[in-house]
Amino acid sequence: MREKLTVIKVGGKIVEEEATLQQLLDDFAAIPGYKVLVHGGGRSATKLAAALGIESKMVNGRRITDAETLKVVTMVYGGLVNKNIVAGLQARDINAMGLTGADMNVIRSVKRPVKEVDYGFVGDVKQVDAELLGDLIHKGIVPVMAPLTHDGEGHMLNTNADTIAGETAKALARLFDVTLVFCFEKRGVLRDENDDNSVIPAITEPEFKQLVAEGIIQGGMIPKLENSFEALEAGVNEVVITLAAAISQPDAGTRIRKSK
Amino acid sequence: MREKLTVIKVGGKIVEEEATLQQLLDDFAAIPGYKVLVHGGGRSATKLAAALGIESKMVNGRRITDAETLKVVTMVYGGLVNKNIVAGLQARDINAMGLTGADMNVIRSVKRPVKEVDYGFVGDVKQVDAELLGDLIHKGIVPVMAPLTHDGEGHMLNTNADTIAGETAKALARLFDVTLVFCFEKRGVLRDENDDNSVIPAITEPEFKQLVAEGIIQGGMIPKLENSFEALEAGVNEVVITLAAAISQPDAGTRIRKSK
Numbered sequence: 001m002r003e004k005l006t007v008i009k010v011g012g013k014i015v016e017e018e019a020t021l022q023q024l025l026d027d028f029a030a031i032p033g034y035k036v037l038v039h040g041g042g043r044s045a046t047k048l049a050a051a052l053g054i055e056s057k058m059v060n061g062r063r064i065t066d067a068e069t070l071k072v073v074t075m076v077y078g079g080l081v082n083k084n085i086v087a088g089l090q091a092r093d094i095n096a097m098g099l100t101g102a103d104m105n106v107i108r109s110v111k112r113p114v115k116e117v118d119y120g121f122v123g124d125v126k127q128v129d130a131e132l133l134g135d136l137i138h139k140g141i142v143p144v145m146a147p148l149t150h151d152g153e154g155h156m157l158n159t160n161a162d163t164i165a166g167e168t169a170k171a172l173a174r175l176f177d178v179t180l181v182f183c184f185e186k187r188g189v190l191r192d193e194n195d196d197n198s199v200i201p202a203i204t205e206p207e208f209k210q211l212v213a214e215g216i217i218q219g220g221m222i223p224k225l226e227n228s229f230e231a232l233e234a235g236v237n238e239v240v241i242t243l244a245a246a247i248s249q250p251d252a253g254t255r256i257r258k259s260k
Numbered sequence: 261m262r263e264k265l266t267v268i269k270v271g272g273k274i275v276e277e278e279a280t281l282q283q284l285l286d287d288f289a290a291i292p293g294y295k296v297l298v299h300g301g302g303r304s305a306t307k308l309a310a311a312l313g314i315e316s317k318m319v320n321g322r323r324i325t326d327a328e329t330l331k332v333v334t335m336v337y338g339g340l341v342n343k344n345i346v347a348g349l350q351a352r353d354i355n356a357m358g359l360t361g362a363d364m365n366v367i368r369s370v371k372r373p374v375k376e377v378d379y380g381f382v383g384d385v386k387q388v389d390a391e392l393l394g395d396l397i398h399k400g401i402v403p404v405m406a407p408l409t410h411d412g413e414g415h416m417l418n419t420n421a422d423t424i425a426g427e428t429a430k431a432l433a434r435l436f437d438v439t440l441v442f443c444f445e446k447r448g449v450l451r452d453e454n455d456d457n458s459v460i461p462a463i464t465e466p467e468f469k470q471l472v473a474e475g476i477i478q479g480g481m482i483p484k485l486e487n488s489f490e491a492l493e494a495g496v497n498e499v500v501i502t503l504a505a506a507i508s509q510p511d512a513g514t515r516i517r518k519s520k
Binding site: 048051052071074075076077078079080082083084086087088090091095096097098099100102103104105132135136139141148150151152153154155156 | 362396
């Protein structure tokens with residue numbers, strides 16, 4: 001039997017505020033076994049950009065990344081946020097190592113082609129090489145991944161953290177039994193969006209289609225779940241959508257599973 | 261016989277300007293065998309600090325690092341400068357990996373005690389663990405080290421790049437035959453500071469003492485050479501002081517050697 005590995009994706013908000021960061025690191029440290037942390041950092045990037053007089057432009061929730069903005073996200077995601085997490089995990093005896101996709105050539109991407117929108121220096125993931133990452137994980141290293149990749153031609157590229165988490169989970173699924181956890185602002189996928197206690201504990205793809213048809217699952221949750229089923233198809237064992245505060249609780253949130 | 265490894269330290273000026281950076285990366289890529297790059301980034305840090313309205317205070321050439329300055333250097337050294345180098349080396353088929361001392365707990369330091377000067381969040385190196393680094397190097401990874409360490413209690417610390425290079429070279433000397441190369445603005449140690457062609461090709465410690473007594477070696481070169489002899493005492497095979505442009509030339513610069 002293959003060994004278990006948990007890939008946790010946390011958004012910027014949680015890792016950028018000191019109190020929530022410390023709690024997250026405690027919770028992350030408590031997760032047993034092999035693990036990987038993927039983080040965002042958008043709020044800090046927006047804040048630094050503003051302090052430097054650089055306007056943050058978002059389209060469909062994605063940051064338009066011109067040359068100056070690329071410098072900002074490289075500093076904030078790859079430097080400030082990443083190293084604070086790494087130092088915080090080291091203080092908890094977790095042997096963390098910060099990475100972008102450029103480091104050890106782990107994630108190579110291509111600059112997003114200009115269609116209706118020119119996103120600038122934004123990368124679409126092309127290739128993940130998880131072999132050396134897998135070796136390090138087996139030696140007790142905990143990778144901490146920033147939402148940055150490279151194009152193999154000398155340029156860093158800004159890359160969505162959910163995508164980094166999904167692609168890394170898929171690549172590591174060749175080596176481990178992977179659970180991919182997306183931290184969410186709600187306790188999971190809710191049957192009634194006004195009732196935080198209406199968490200659906202588990203969903204298979206036929207159930208998902210049924211819940212969409214019934215109008216129970218709607219809006220931004222639909223692509224999130226579609227991406228989750230795609231990760232399962234690509235070999236990930238299980239996808240979990242849960243509160244950041246619940247990442248070390250084994251049965252919290254909604255578990256997205258393959259149909260038997 | 262042990263395998264050879266070259267640790268190259270380059271200052272900020274070279275890695276912060278696009279033209280000199282590209283040339284340096286070409287030259288670094290041309291160095292045969294195992295290698296490590298240690299970089300500075302002070303000019304970019306000063307520039308970012310100024311843009312953010314943070315005053316850069318230097319004492320004896322060292323940056324006073326308050327909490328806001330620590331954020332700046334973490335962003336600039338660990339993010340901007342480090343990742344630009346890593347992406348640039350990847351484009352040259354060098355499998356680079358960026359690191360601070362916090363990553364894989366490679367370099368742990370202690371916050372410098374306050375004596376005449378309070379340097380703030382500046383680290384004095386306490387312990388280097390080069391074992392995992394050595395494993396990665398044997399697998400073809402080229403570490404690119406930023407001048408940052410951590411205290412093991414969750415804090416990053418600003419740390420002199422020459423010190424990072426020296427301590428890393430010493431630690432790796434337990435595993436490899438290490439040559440430590442300090443890039444310098446002159447072609448090496450000069451017999452006549454007004455004659456760039458008066459490079460002293462090799463110096464042993466008795467010769468160094470003689471040259472100091474004769475007044476030929478003076479000023480800032482004295483501690484640089486003292487540190488070099490200390491590295492030799494600690495197991496480093498050879499220390500070279502040379503121009504950045506000459507790092508791939510095997511006989512350039514001044515070679516500091518143990519006396520027979």
